[in-house]
Structure formats: structure tokens, C-alpha cells
Amino acid sequence: MAVPTGRRASLTIGTRGSQLALRQSEWVREQIRAVAPDVHVTLCTIRTTGDKILDVPLAKIGGKGLFVKEIEEALRAGTIDLAVHSMKDVPAQMPAGLDLLCVPPREDVRDALISKGGHSLKTLPPRSVVGTASLRRQAQLLHVRPDLHIQMLRGNLDTRLRKLKEGGFDAIVLASAGLHRLGWAGAITEYLDPLVSLPAIGQGALGIQGRKDDTFVRSILEPLNDAVTWTAVTAERAFLCRLQGGCQVPIAAHATVSAGRVLLDGLVASVDGRIVIRDQIEGPAGEAIALGTDLAERLLAKGAEKILRDIYGVADERG
Secondary structure, X not given: OOOOOOOOOEEEEEEOOOHHHHHHHHHHHHHHHHHOOOOXXXXXXXXXXXXXXXXXXXXXXXXXXXXXXXXXXXXXXXOOOEEEEEHHHOOOOOOOOEEEEXXXXXXXXXXXXXXXXXXXXXXXXXXXXXEEOOHHHHHHHHHHOOOOEEEEOXXXXXXXXXXXXXXXXXXXXXXXXXXXXXXXXXHOOEEEOOOOOOOOOOOOOEEEEEEOOOHHHHHHHHHHOOHHHHHXXXXXXXXXHHHOOOOOOOEEEEEEEEOOEEEEEEEEEXXXXXXXXXXXXXXXXXXXXXXXXXXXXXXXXXXXXXXXXXXXHHHHHHO
């Protein structure tokens, strides 16, 4: 293990204030303490745009980085030294001066259905009300169950679970990773197979961001990085970058890495789920960026370009 250079006595981690975000950041703090026990590590909670606006679907707020922008600004200003994000919230392109320094081992990537009465997606009664804030989930759910009524469900995980219990929904769909990290896996009724609900780019992974020129933080985080997760996330984010995707578009991708090769599955769908354009690509792990870009090109050629143009056109008119 390389000895960190330019040592500092303390580091500050920037994080959102949700229960899940704090749990994730506390985990990173403990890992840093194990690597550098003499460094004092504190957390700084920062409220982001996505945290402030809870009564509007993310797709209608527009823009990218709704859950990271204010944290990135604090990082660039030097108020914090590193930031812990859910990787799926991080836009494909980094702001000037910042870099993705570390991606720890990934949690379960699957979406999770939590329903009343123990119903699976297949057995939910006709016209059941399902809550989600994700157009990606909405499109894929409607593709297999066009009878469902999808309603907006935003808020932290505990808020969404409470709304299900209060009777506003017959089922909700969440990322299983967050439920696992909070110890709430017992609430899951069904794990949705990626063949049914392909995950968001970076889902289940953490992204630790820092300043490009901060060699001390980079060296501290190096032991936390997981090469397999890094490669998978790199392929997925290259796919997203080529599609210029944001929360307004149902885009999904999931990469697996085995024996030095990457298998990347990606899709673009219409919001109503009637059109789903999906394909896979496989190649050497060292070509993760090229694989993600090539898969995006394939989908664009198959009709994804029209879906994206139509959706962004509507979003521009609303904006």
C-alpha cells in the first residue's frame, strides 16, 4: 500500500443529509480511519436541489446533477475535501477541477418491489398503483404491466416506505442497495430481475469525488477502490455520456466483469414503455469506455435517437 503524501491532520466529507447518504458517508469515514488512523475525519451535510424540491417529478425539474451540484460546489471551493455520492446520481461528465477518485465494491444492483399482501410484479392486481420517482422504472414496469397506474413517489427511503404503509400505493419500487445498507432488506417482496427492470447507470455503487490535484485524498482512497466495480461503472457511464442522458429519459445499463471481459446490457425506452430498445455488447475490460460508447451508438441507430429527440423536445418546450 502506498504511503499517502502531503499528509493533513483532518479531512471533511461532503454528503447529503438523508439517512442513507449519512450511512454511506459514515462507512467511507470508517474505511479512511482504517487506512489513516491519525487523520481526523468529519462529515458536512449539504442540502442539494433534489432534496429541496420534493413535490415535482425529477424529470420536470430538468438539468443534471440535482443531488450533487451543491456538494461539488463546496468541493471546488475547498469547504470539503471529498464527497460521497450514490453513483447513479453523478452526471457522466465531471466539472472542471474535479475527478472521480474511488468506486468501492458494489452492492446489489437490482430494483426491489415492496408490495402489500406479498404480491410480486406478476401477481399485482390489475390497475394497481405503483409508486416510483424514476422514468426508467416507470417505462420498464409499463412495458411488462401496461395496466399499472404509476404515480410519483419522492422522498427518502423511510418516507417512501411510510407512504406505502399509509395506503397511498399498492406497491413501490426502490433500489435494493439502499435497503441493504440501512438493514431494511426484510421489507423487500421481490427482487426484480434485470431482464425485467434494468438498473440505473451506477446503481448500487458509491462514487467518491475529489479535487483532481489533491494527491493526499487520492492516495488515501486508493485502497478503497474496487477494480471490477470501477470497470463496470466506467462502461455504464460511457454509455450514458454518449446518450447525453439525464433524469428526463428512461435510460438503463448494467455491466458485469468476468475473466477480464465486460458484458454491458443497455436500453432506451419511451416513457410509456411501449417502445424498448435494448442490446448487449461484450469485449475486453480495458476497453470499457469504447464498449459503452459503441453500445450507445447501436441503440441510437436502432431508434433510440428518435426517442431521445422526442423526449428532450417536450422537455425543452416545458422549460
